[in-house]
Amino acid sequence: MKQGHKDGKGDNAIIREVLPKVDTGSALPQKKTPSGRARVLHLNYTRSQTGELVETEIEHLRFFAKTAKELGLRLEILTNTKSREDIDQELNREEYQELEYNITISQQPVSKWAEDSVEYLENGKVAVLKQFNDELLQKAMTEGRRHRWQGKLTQENLEEALEEDHLWIPLGIRVNASETVAERERAAQNQGQEVAYIRAYIEGGNMITGEDATGKPVILIGKDAIATTAYIYQLDDKDVRKIIGEDFGLATIEQVICVEQPGQFHLDMGMLFIGNGIVIVNDSSEELKDAIEMAEMVSCLTTEQMAAKLKLQFELEEAAAKDLEEAGIQxxxxxxxxxxxxxxxNGEFxxxxxxxxxxxxxxxxxxKEEEFEALMVKEWKVVKKVIFSPIVAAQQSLKERGGVGCRVKGGF
Structure with missing residues (x-):
């Protein structure tokens, strides 16, 4: 992702951040494993930037409303005044009469990705991301990747992956550039909720709270977040883990598990924490094998680059699996x-x-749906049923680099 210095200053002129004090009450976030027992779904609804209704957005609203009604969940919807018209028109239908929901109006349009800008804590506080300098954030995450990904690609491909991250693995920094954090903070305050700030830069999809095999709370944190926070505050990784542990009430830094990005900008796009110390990690080995064979059969820039991208993804998946296993996770x-x-x-328990x-x-x-549901229901025995969103809306959402798990966030 090419981006020049907005203020014309060189790298050395960027001011480092000063570490704030803890204000979260050291409370654990809502778990994203089945033991979280989420009964509330928080979602953001928005029209297009030009104010037009977007079919993908209304389809997801319908899906979440229908699912919430069937399961007896409550919806908490954040939207702006113009977009509210769509919600009222949809949810006033007779089929949703028994649906429990609440609408909060924001002053500005909000991001559709409700997962990434907030954590709901056990003590009732709403923890939002601290805002950072965009330029510093981008440089911090890029340098972290440069250090960790050495040797996983040729030097030429590595530089391309860092410079053109949107074509390889995008930097997970889009929340910082949006207005959603401010709107989420304002909405919480208007509802009488106490707002706290997450001191590390961890977008919601890059942090998965759950429990180990003994039931002890653990939090999986993507290494992009660890490296970025370390760079911003000029700390080492161990200190960053201490900060996260302090913010979220973990007794030891071993409960903060640093995990390589599994070929994805967020952990929740490439791994699934099903609870009790068990994590499913993607396996792109067969896909990589096919890509290498194709590059050998039809040698051209396109096939070679596809093989290079899959090689990076596979090696990062391997690294993520190793990080988890070394931390005692199955x-x-x-x-x-x-x-x-x-x-x-990418989903929600x-x-x-x-x-x-x-x-x-x-x-x-x-x-593929049938295979996955069989795993979840029969083999792993973690849920009664898997509920899938409409495929057309799902695929359009994935094209925009987010899915169901990015659009909703479970709450207490």
Whole structure:
């Protein structure tokens, strides 16, 4: 992602951030494993930048409303005045009469990605991301990748992956540039909720709270977030883990598990924490093998670059799996995503009115849905049912680099 210095200053002129004090009350965020027992879904609804209704957005609103009604969940919807018209028109239908929901109006349009800008804490506080200098944030994350990814690519491909990140693995920094954090903060205050600030730069999809095999709370943190925060405050990784542990009430830094990005800008696009110390990590080995064979058969820039990208993804998946295993987490490797076709890693565990667990995720090809549901229900036995979004809306959403798990966030 090419981006010049906005203020014309050189790198050395960028002021480092000063570490603020803890204000979260050292409370654990809502768990994203089945034990989180989420009964509330927070989502943001927005029209296009030109104020037009977007079919993908209204389709997801319908999907979440229908699912919430069936499972007895409550929807908390953040939107602006213009976009509210769509919500009222949709949810005033007779079929949603029993749906419990609340609409909060924002002053500005909000990002559709409700997952990434906020954490709901056990003590009732709403923790939002601290705002950082955009330029510093980009440089920090890029330099972290440069250090970690040496040797995984040729030097030429590495420089391209860092310079043109949007064509390889995008930097996970889009929340900082949006107005959503400010709107989420304002909405929480208007509802009488106490707002706190997450001192590390961790977008929601890059942090997965759950528990180990003994039931002890752990938080998986993407290494992009660790490296970026270390660079910003001029600390080492161990100090960053201490900061995160302090913010979220973890007794030891071992409960903050640093995990390489699994070939994705956020952890929740390439791994699924199913609870009890078990994490499913993507396995692109067969896809890489096919790409290498294709590059050998039809040698050209396109096939060679595809093979290079898949090699990086596979090596990062391997590194992520190793990080988890070294931390005592059981890893299961499964191919559960394919570009814009499907992604079952990205979803939300909820508890239905029957007291049983369900998993809401992106729709995909029917045979892939059936295979995944069989794993979740019969083999891993973590949910009663998997609920898939409409495939057309899901694939369009994935093209925009986000899915169901990015659009909603479970709450207490």
């Amino acid at each position: 890893v299961i490797r499964k191919k559960l995503e394919k570009y814009m076709m499907y992604n079952f890693f 909820v508890q239905g009115k029957d007291g049983l667990n369900y998993y809401i995720t992106n729709g995909g090809p029917k045979e």
